[in-house]
Amino acid sequence: MFDTIRAHLTVLLQSIAYDNVYQLKIRLMILLSVLAIAAASQRVGYVYLIKGDLKDWRVSEKAAKSPGDAAYEMQKWINELTPEVVVTEKIENAIKKGEMTKAVIAAMARVAEQNYVLDVSVQRTQKHQSKYEEAMELAERYPDIAAWLPKKRRFFDSEPRNTVLFEALALAEAVDRGRDS
Secondary structure (H helix, E strand, O other): OHHHHHHHHHHHHHHOOOOOHHHHHHHHHHHOEEEEEEEEOOEEEEEEEEOOEEEEEEEEOHHHOOHHHHHHHHHHHHHHHOOOEEEEEOOOOOOOOOHHHHHHHHHHHHHHHOOOOEEEEEOOOOOOOOHHHHHHHHHHHOHHHHHHOOOOOOOOOOOOOOHHHHHHHHHHHHHHHOOOO
């Protein structure tokens, strides 16, 4: 896998001049397999894409129990899926995330840093009026995941479990397009 990344880097560096490492990482997203992770209260979700095609997705409550559990599950996913790029959320400005969720994201980002993958962190900003509108738009582009589309909740209901899948997909798309989501 590391040889594949090195080969892609060599080709890209020879053909295109990049201003910074972030632009290079973004360009590689088009060519490589991507594991994007999102976390919310009591759940973590991932999506796995190969050359932009959605191949796998999962929601885990176990990974959200503690930073240790998050790190264990992240390593398991990296070993199982062998991504070349891992995308996590930048937690510095994540004002809507609780302390435990931030700790879970940080633990998963540390695991990515310790593996032979390109690790990218992006700030999550919402471009739609609600998560549900964003999820509907993503489901149109990725119909395989449409069955997991969360239903809009009433104000007294807790957030649907599957919204985290669409947050992960939005993070992957953000890097793929070369901007924060």
